[in-house]
Amino acid sequence: MDILVSLRAYIKDNLVVQTDIEDVGDGDSLLESGIIDSMGVFQLVTFLETQFGVEIDDEEMVPENFETMTGIVALVNRKLEDKGT
Amino acid sequence: MSRLVSLGDVAVLLSRVLPLSWMYRLARLEGRLVYRLRPARRRVVERNLAPFAKDASELKEMTRKFFELKQVRTLMMLVFMDTDPEEWEEHLELEGLEHLDSALSQGRGAIFLASHLNSIGVFMAVMILRKRGYDVRVALPSPDELFPATRLGKVVRRRSASPTLMEHIGGFYVQFNVRPIIKALAENAIIGQTGDGWHSAAFTSVPFLGRSLPFTTGMMSVAQSTGTMIVPASIVGEAPKLRCRIASPFGVPKSADPRADLDEAVAKFAKVLERDLLDNVVCWEHWLFEDTLDTMATWPQRPLRERLEL
Numbered sequence: 001m002d003i004l005v006s007l008r009a010y011i012k013d014n015l016v017v018q019t020d021i022e023d024v025g026d027g028d029s030l031l032e033s034g035i036i037d038s039m040g041v042f043q044l045v046t047f048l049e050t051q052f053g054v055e056i057d058d059e060e061m062v063p064e065n066f067e068t069m070t071g072i073v074a075l076v077n078r079k080l081e082d083k084g085t
Numbered sequence: 086m087s088r089l090v091s092l093g094d095v096a097v098l099l100s101r102v103l104p105l106s107w108m109y110r111l112a113r114l115e116g117r118l119v120y121r122l123r124p125a126r127r128r129v130v131e132r133n134l135a136p137f138a139k140d141a142s143e144l145k146e147m148t149r150k151f152f153e154l155k156q157v158r159t160l161m162m163l164v165f166m167d168t169d170p171e172e173w174e175e176h177l178e179l180e181g182l183e184h185l186d187s188a189l190s191q192g193r194g195a196i197f198l199a200s201h202l203n204s205i206g207v208f209m210a211v212m213i214l215r216k217r218g219y220d221v222r223v224a225l226p227s228p229d230e231l232f233p234a235t236r237l238g239k240v241v242r243r244r245s246a247s248p249t250l251m252e253h254i255g256g257f258y259v260q261f262n263v264r265p266i267i268k269a270l271a272e273n274a275i276i277g278q279t280g281d282g283w284h285s286a287a288f289t290s291v292p293f294l295g296r297s298l299p300f301t302t303g304m305m306s307v308a309q310s311t312g313t314m315i316v317p318a319s320i321v322g323e324a325p326k327l328r329c330r331i332a333s334p335f336g337v338p339k340s341a342d343p344r345a346d347l348d349e350a351v352a353k354f355a356k357v358l359e360r361d362l363l364d365n366v367v368c369w370e371h372w373l374f375e376d377t378l379d380t381m382a383t384w385p386q387r388p389l390r391e392r393l394e395l
Contacts, residue, residue, distance in 0.1 A: 032389050037287035038263045039306035045264075061262035063286070063389050 003052070003073045010047050015040045026070045031063055041066050048072075054079035090237040093163045097238075100164045109325050112160040116153035126373070127152075133372040137363075150323075151367045157324040158205045162232075165209050166253065170216050177209045177320075181331030185219070185275070188314035188334040194270030195334065196304050197221065199318045200281040200358050201370040203327055206320030210329035211254045211277050221255055222269050223277035226284040226393065228258035260393055261286065263307060270313050278304050280317075280354045281371065283384040283392050291352040293359055296378055299385050305350040309337040317354055319361035323368065332357050 004026065012021045019035050030036050036044070044066070045056050054076060065075045100108050120127055131148045138144035165176055188195035197214075199207040208231075214221045225231070231250045250256070254277070259265050266276050285301035293300070308315050314334035322328050337350040362369050374380045384392065 031286050034287045034385065037285070037306050038261050038303050039310055041261070041286075042263045042267060043310065058262055058264060061264065063261055063393070 003076050004069060006051060007044075007048075007069055007072060010044065010051075011036065011040075014047070015043060024069075026073075027068050029067060030069065031067050036066075044072070048076055052076055052080065054083065089235055091235050093159075093232070094235055094238045096160055096163050097167050100160075100167065105164065105325075108160060108164070109157050112156040113153040116156035117149060119156070120149045120152040129375050130372050133374075133377045134366065137366045147367050151372060154324050154368060155370070158203060158327075161325050161327070162205045162208060165212070166250065170212075173209070173213050173216060176325070176327075177206060177213060178328045179210065179213060179331065180328055181333075184331045184333050185214075185316050188316050189273060189275070191312070191314060192273055193311055193313045194273050195275045195314055195316050196270075196308055197275050197277045197316050197318055197331075198280045198304055198354060199277065199320065200279050200362075202358065202362055202365060203320035203322070203324065203368045204279070204370050206324075206327045206329065207277065207279070207318075208250060208254050209327070210318065210320065213329075214275070215253070215255060220272070220274040221277055222274055223254045223256045224259040224266055225251075225256050226258075226260055226282075231256070260284070263303070266307060267311060270307070270311050275316075276304075280304065280351075281358060283381075283387075285392065286389060288385040289348045289351050291348065291355045293355045294362075294378060296382075298355075298378060298381050300351045300355050302347055302351055305337050305347050305354075308350070309339050309343065309347060312336065315350065315354065317357040319358065320368075321361055321365050323365070330361065 008021060015036055019033075021035075024030070024035060031041075041061065045061060048054065049056060056075070056079065060075065064071070066072055096108065096112075099111075127148060130151050131144060134147045134151065135144055138147055161176065165173065168176070185195060185197070197211075199210075208223075211221050211223055234249065257265060269276055280300060282301060285303045287302045287306070288299035289302050290297045290299050305315065307313065314336050316334045317332040319330050319332070320327055321330050335350065335353055338346045340346055371377050371381075
């Protein structure tokens with residue numbers, strides 16, 4: 001399943017966002033621009049863990065990992081590699 | 086490595102032999118010295134308080150009072166931690182506990198949303214609530230002890246079974262990751278936080294003191310997602326006579342326009358704070374910022390990393 005496609009769909013359908021997510025590029029800021037907040041990140045993490053069967057530790061829930069969609073996809077890919085998927 | 090001794094240790098030792106009223110007079114004197122000997126700091130506070138004073142003489146008095154009360158509050162906290170818990174409520178009165186109980190009756194915890202109005206009093210209020218059996222946990226933006234005990238302090242403090250403020254207030258570190266908050270609320274705990282700070286990934290601008298200013302959306306967003314009630318609380322009065330005024334709780338709905346619901350909730354909190362602040366204008370700690378309201382206006386523009394730092 002394409003992680004980026006799932007991610008965009010989830011943000012669009014579930015998070016309280018100030019901007020139309022379709023206008024947001026993969027490398028555009030999500031946090032600095034206030035598109036999603038800490039609660040949004042928590043909800044996103046819950047979605048990613050359920051959808052892709054990964055576990056994201058508290059230490060990994062830092063702004064650096066959730067600043068852009070590219071970054072989030074990279075995090076999930078890393079976790080999947082660690083799992084050997 | 087902890088420090089050997091601090092002025093706070095001296096104050097605690099003196100408070101055991103001198104009447105408390107004398108200690109508060111000494112604290113006010115210390116505040117007056119800061120007012121006189123730190124002109125740059127005095128000017129900052131004066132500029133911020135100017136809109137609230139009717140003339141230059143009143144402004145001078147208000148500014149002096151700001152520094153005096155700040156020192157009295159600090160002393161209150163030090164003495165409080167050294168006092169028998171049975172006597173705590175003689176130092177700070179709680180009003181409106183029924184509002185907190187009402188919020189908790191929903192079984193989804195409560196968000197005890199305070200501010201930097203007499204902010205040190207928030208810790209005292211939390212300590213009293215915990216003593217009364219409420220499961221209050223304070224979310225803090227740093228894992229470090231707020232008032233680290235010196236080596237002498239650890240020896241002289243009576244309440245040595247629980248010497249740290251973090252332990253007294255159920256303090257826990259949460260920075261950006263709200264998972265520990267969600268978990269606590271699911272246990273029907275009360276999360277203590279301030280709603281007029283800058284440690285946030287997101288803000289919304291609401292009316293406050295005649296301007297449109299950014300307030301954090303973090304805890305409102307949590308409340309919206311979890312169904313937890315927001316319980317606004319202000320520490321009012323002039324130290325050493327402080328009261329914790331707990332206001333009616335409110336929920337944050339999720340209607341067809343959840344963003345608007347969030348903004349409305351933030352505006353509600355800001356209105357409560359404004360009301361209480363205007364009654365106690367010299368007690369807001371934020372007046373120490375250079376041009377406080379202009380500084381608040383810049384918070385959303387600062388880099389996230391900077392905003393999340395203490």
